[in-house]
Amino acid sequence: LAEAILYLKQHVFNSDSFDVPLSRRELAEYTNMSTMSVVRILKSFKDDEIVEDKNGHIHIMNLEKLKRISRIG
Numbered sequence: 001l002a003e004a005i006l007y008l009k010q011h012v013f014n015s016d017s018f019d020v021p022l023s024r025r026e027l028a029e030y031t032n033m034s035t036m037s038v039v040r041i042l043k044s045f046k047d048d049e050i051v052e053d054k055n056g057h058i059h060i061m062n063l064e065k066l067k068r069i070s071r072i073g
Helices: 002-013 024-031 035-047 063-070
Strands: 017-019 053-054 059-060
Touching: 002 035, 002 063, 024 035, 024 053, 035 053, 053 063
Parallel strands: none
Antiparallel strands: 017 059, 053 059
16 A cells, blocks of 8 residues: 555656545556555554545555665565
């Protein structure tokens, strides 16, 4: 999921803040995860102040942590 968010940031929107054009279900399918896992991880990212997610709008608050998660899981 971290990799998907980084991809959207770097290759689609070129911004740390963007509206995700995918539903949670579509994002889950794109990342080969369950919808509940996507929801749970997004909540974890929010709790850890890595990503803020409000009504499909993502704001990356800590890019370095997100990159680290993408690299090591």
